[in-house]
Amino acid sequence: MPDDSSLKAVEVVELTKVFKDFWGRPRVRAVDGLSFDIRAGEVFGLLGPNGSGKTTTIRMLLGLLFPTKGVVRILGAPPRSVSAKKRIGYMPEESHFYPYLNAEEILDFYCRLFHLSKSERQHRISHLLGMVGLSGARHRPIREYSKGMARRIGIAQALVNDPDMILLDEPTTGLDPIGTREVKDLIRQLKNRGKTVLLCSHLLADVEDVCDRIAILYGGKLRAQGAVSVLLAQKEQTQIVTDKLPKPVIEKVLELIRNESGHQRIEVGEPTQRLEAFFLDVVERARTEMVPTSGAEVSRMDIQFFDRREGAMGDALVEHLVEAAKVVPQPVKPEAVSAPNAPESDEAMLKEMSEAALKAPVARKPAEPKPLMPVRQDVLNELLQNPRQEPRKEDDAAKKDTKDD
Amino acid sequence: MTLRRKIQRTIDFVRYRTPELLLLMIAPVLLIGPALIVKGLASGASVFWMATRTGQLTLQDYVLNLGGVAAALIGMAVIAVICYINRQPIWASARKMVLEAISRRVIVGLILFFVVITPMMPFILETEGSPISQVQITLTYSMMLAQVLLSLVAVFLGLASMTEEIEYKEIHITDVKPVLRWQFIAGKWVGVMLITSVLLYMMGGATYVLVNAVRDGSAEHWVKVIFGRKSVANEDLTETDAAIRKELREQVFEQVFTSRLSVFPDLPKIEAAVERDLEERHKTGKIPEGMDIEKAREMLTDIYLRRACTVGPEEVRGWTVRGLRPSSNPDDFVFVRFEITAPTAKAERTVPGRWLVNPPVEGMGAFEVVSPVWRTNSYQEFKVPASYVRGDGVLQLAFFNLQPKESMDVLKFDPKTGLEILQPVEGFFPNFFRSLLVIQCHLALLAALGIMAGSLLSFPVATLVVVAVFLIGLVSGWLQQGFQEDVVPTWQLLYEAEQNIAMKPLWSDLAANTAKKLLMLILKGLPNVSEFNPISSTVNGRLVSWFTVAHAVAVLLYLKGGIVTILAFLLFTRRELARIQV
Numbered sequence A: 001m002p003d004d005s006s007l008k009a010v011e012v013v014e015l016t017k018v019f020k021d022f023w024g025r026p027r028v029r030a031v032d033g034l035s036f037d038i039r040a041g042e043v044f045g046l047l048g049p050n051g052s053g054k055t056t057t058i059r060m061l062l063g064l065l066f067p068t069k070g071v072v073r074i075l076g077a078p079p080r081s082v083s084a085k086k087r088i089g090y091m092p093e094e095s096h097f098y099p100y101l102n103a104e105e106i107l108d109f110y111c112r113l114f115h116l117s118k119s120e121r122q123h124r125i126s127h128l129l130g131m132v133g134l135s136g137a138r139h140r141p142i143r144e145y146s147k148g149m150a151r152r153i154g155i156a157q158a159l160v161n162d163p164d165m166i167l168l169d170e171p172t173t174g175l176d177p178i179g180t181r182e183v184k185d186l187i188r189q190l191k192n193r194g195k196t197v198l199l200c201s202h203l204l205a206d207v208e209d210v211c212d213r214i215a216i217l218y219g220g221k222l223r224a225q226g227a228v229s230v231l232l233a234q235k236e237q238t239q240i241v242t243d244k245l246p247k248p249v250i251e252k253v254l255e256l257i258r259n260e261s262g263h264q265r266i267e268v269g270e271p272t273q274r275l276e277a278f279f280l281d282v283v284e285r286a287r288t289e290m291v292p293t294s295g296a297e298v299s300r301m302d303i304q305f306f307d308r309r310e311g312a313m314g315d316a317l318v319e320h321l322v323e324a325a326k327v328v329p330q331p332v333k334p335e336a337v338s339a340p341n342a343p344e345s346d347e348a349m350l351k352e353m354s355e356a357a358l359k360a361p362v363a364r365k366p367a368e369p370k371p372l373m374p375v376r377q378d379v380l381n382e383l384l385q386n387p388r389q390e391p392r393k394e395d396d397a398a399k400k401d402t403k404d405d
Numbered sequence B: 001m002t003l004r005r006k007i008q009r010t011i012d013f014v015r016y017r018t019p020e021l022l023l024l025m026i027a028p029v030l031l032i033g034p035a036l037i038v039k040g041l042a043s044g045a046s047v048f049w050m051a052t053r054t055g056q057l058t059l060q061d062y063v064l065n066l067g068g069v070a071a072a073l074i075g076m077a078v079i080a081v082i083c084y085i086n087r088q089p090i091w092a093s094a095r096k097m098v099l100e101a102i103s104r105r106v107i108v109g110l111i112l113f114f115v116v117i118t119p120m121m122p123f124i125l126e127t128e129g130s131p132i133s134q135v136q137i138t139l140t141y142s143m144m145l146a147q148v149l150l151s152l153v154a155v156f157l158g159l160a161s162m163t164e165e166i167e168y169k170e171i172h173i174t175d176v177k178p179v180l181r182w183q184f185i186a187g188k189w190v191g192v193m194l195i196t197s198v199l200l201y202m203m204g205g206a207t208y209v210l211v212n213a214v215r216d217g218s219a220e221h222w223v224k225v226i227f228g229r230k231s232v233a234n235e236d237l238t239e240t241d242a243a244i245r246k247e248l249r250e251q252v253f254e255q256v257f258t259s260r261l262s263v264f265p266d267l268p269k270i271e272a273a274v275e276r277d278l279e280e281r282h283k284t285g286k287i288p289e290g291m292d293i294e295k296a297r298e299m300l301t302d303i304y305l306r307r308a309c310t311v312g313p314e315e316v317r318g319w320t321v322r323g324l325r326p327s328s329n330p331d332d333f334v335f336v337r338f339e340i341t342a343p344t345a346k347a348e349r350t351v352p353g354r355w356l357v358n359p360p361v362e363g364m365g366a367f368e369v370v371s372p373v374w375r376t377n378s379y380q381e382f383k384v385p386a387s388y389v390r391g392d393g394v395l396q397l398a399f400f401n402l403q404p405k406e407s408m409d410v411l412k413f414d415p416k417t418g419l420e421i422l423q424p425v426e427g428f429f430p431n432f433f434r435s436l437l438v439i440q441c442h443l444a445l446l447a448a449l450g451i452m453a454g455s456l457l458s459f460p461v462a463t464l465v466v467v468a469v470f471l472i473g474l475v476s477g478w479l480q481q482g483f484q485e486d487v488v489p490t491w492q493l494l495y496e497a498e499q500n501i502a503m504k505p506l507w508s509d510l511a512a513n514t515a516k517k518l519l520m521l522i523l524k525g526l527p528n529v530s531e532f533n534p535i536s537s538t539v540n541g542r543l544v545s546w547f548t549v550a551h552a553v554a555v556l557l558y559l560k561g562g563i564v565t566i567l568a569f570l571l572f573t574r575r576e577l578a579r580i581q582v
Helices: A054-062 A103-113 A118-131 A147-158 A177-192 A204-210 A228-232 A247-261 A275-288 A315-326 A343-359 A377-385 B003-016 B018-042 B046-052 B059-085 B087-103 B105-124 B131-167 B170-174 B181-215 B218-227 B239-255 B271-284 B293-308 B428-456 B459-484 B490-498 B506-525 B534-539 B546-573
Strands: A008-020 A026-039 A043-047 A069-074 A088-091 A165-169 A196-201 A213-218 A221-227 B259-263 B316-321 B333-339 B350-357 B367-375 B379-385 B395-401 B419-426
Touching: A008 A054, A008 A196, A026 A054, A026 A069, A026 A196, A026 A213, A026 A221, A043 A054, A043 A177, A043 A204, A054 A069, A054 A165, A054 A196, A088 A147, A103 A118, A103 A147, A103 B087, A103 B170, A118 A147, A147 A177, A165 A177, A177 A196, A177 A204, A196 A204, A204 A228, A213 A228, A221 A228, B003 B018, B003 B087, B018 B087, B018 B181, B018 B428, B059 B087, B059 B181, B059 B546, B087 B105, B087 B131, B087 B181, B105 B131, B105 B181, B131 B170, B131 B181, B131 B239, B131 B428, B131 B459, B131 B534, B181 B239, B181 B428, B181 B546, B239 B333, B259 B428, B271 B293, B333 B395, B367 B379, B428 B459, B428 B534, B428 B546, B459 B506
Parallel strands: A043 A196, A043 A213, A088 A165, A165 A196
Antiparallel strands: A008 A026, A008 A069, A213 A221, B259 B419, B316 B395, B333 B379, B333 B419, B350 B367, B350 B395
């Protein structure tokens, strides 16, 4: 049985970082006594406004900065140990790549640092470029890339080693909504494969969509920490979502609620689609109509090629994905990160993860807005059968408050 | 796929494979060295025999020579093992360095500059017009140009690469990958060395072809063909002129296109006279106040040596040279190279004199060289049949000052460098090749220096530091010479002592000496172009031995380069690569 520490992908204890000036005088206390853990297999969000110490914390986790005080362990090792680095993927906030190399050469360089064989390098580079939609631009120097394209290369390089832990610093910055959605899908896929993800962002919607737990920083200190569902739950309110109802029925429902609960604050309105979902729907239609574009191609943010070997490529891959899409989604229990130097257990775990991941659904179209809580059909029926009060006049000031996911 | 796209793909492929291409290009060079050593050993080990049996080598010299070779070989083996064990990260970093270098247009510009300038050298440089001066000037400037250009490339490639990596945060992604920082730096160094080495041997090859063309006159011929005119030296020749010209061309072979071991004569025996004088001065109190006895002995030795190497009018001065290789082959010669200094005239002039070489056996006539036109204040040579070297490797020779007594014209020879014997032991190519190896050691040190500066400092500061070091390196030899000389000249000190003139206070001498020693230490630690300078040796046909190469490897590569590299490793590993960003 793994001990408790092996379940922690990241341990941060009393982490402090003070930047000093040339004369050694303290200049900025960027991080101040920060402590948190990230469990293996979860998606952890590090939130905070600009200048709250998120990036400094990530850089200390990676060994690019040294803590003034405190302890950092990542995958059970100090940040600068090679054993930890072998299992880490990192996508920085800004995409800085060697401008004289092209996409293929950049990935080849990083693959070489992981001691990958030539055939393995070619295999991974080809698939990663396809995954991020840059197959057609693979021979163009990076300096000619747009910011979004460079971000895509950033994603690809972070995955060259099929890492156990991925640190993403503002991963959706510079990406169009499609790219943003794809990155979020990718994060979900990584989670399904048992990977640990640290997502650092100030885009709350992104974090809310994908994170299991979050920590909120302000002024270098931890202000809140916990599971997203727990932190965001509003236990004092109830939301009901149903198909379109005729006006008399709505009046009856409102009357019933007033009578039964005595609450006077009841808001009724038509739920709106999220802009992201609407935008993706428009683009999807344009793609269907084959409208030409010179930007990044349609990418396929699936990382399952890491699990395949030579025989399962090409058409087999498509079949594989189609079959996977038919399978009813199963919740995947996060697995502990295996200890280093245990290749047999790694292989077994990888196989298990692969099977689980293949059963997971592949996101093909924008998700429909979903209620926070499931609709209780029995309550609705009861409400509809007891229309006792006059319908409430609609208040102009409270037209709608639809909550989706 | 269109043709244009195919061509572009091919160019991309070749560009990306440049590091491997450079490795292939450098591979033959790695074979030339061992091949030359084997050839040297096979030909009676003359080079090695001569280099260790000059009769002047002390035990310390032997230890240094053999120790240098052992250190060079062991160090090479250690470096090879380390590189092999860490080959993947080091090679990944090295090949990225090469790709980065070829993307910089400045490298291409420097190569083009060399390619354009070098062939023009024999015709744009002012020479005496003789073949030997043409060859020597061409060889000197081509090698110097290559060394200076490649030194700039070596130092600035690493510097620019490191500072840009850090400045543009490219290293943030690379450092997170499983590569240790020392491996990353070592890879950069390997990459810079790969580029500069290939360029060095390409430039060396071009220089070799060029000086051969100048030597055999084909360069002049091509100038005539291309420009449709005659060169200055290509006049219509009479028979006598042709003979002179042939002799001049032979001189090129004998004095440049060769590698000759340098042997200096025994120093005059002046120890007894110095001790007597010292005792006398001690008794009479004529040793300057505050000067210790050792310093006084050193000064007197210098004075007596110089006195012993002067030749007054109608006087004769003899030298004994040991450690030469006797030969009965009439085609073998040894060369006497000397410089006469005439103190009464600063400008160059000619003086009458006669050289006489003692016969090795009785009954054999002395070898005599008479010339009324020995130039003063410049080096010149004459050759003596190697059969005049005695069986025990000794050559005795004497110089007669043929000026009349009334002239009062005392001629001087520097006691240490005024006369040397040069004995051919090998051809030009091995010597030239070894010179390039020594230059490569200089480049290795500069590459390490550039990478260290770039890994610790910002680009402007690092550039300033490196340029300062580079300029000091260029004049370091001259500066060291200046610091070695006494603050107050010897003759003045002794004169003042004799006249009982009060000396300066002791503390000022001490302060000056301490400052001098400190500066000397710094200068010795910094790169020094004149240190192991192989160019002047190659140009004068002097042997650049394998011992010299080993010594250069040990000092420049391992000692100085090693210190710089270890410092770079330690400091860069402890450096935070990110800056404040909250």
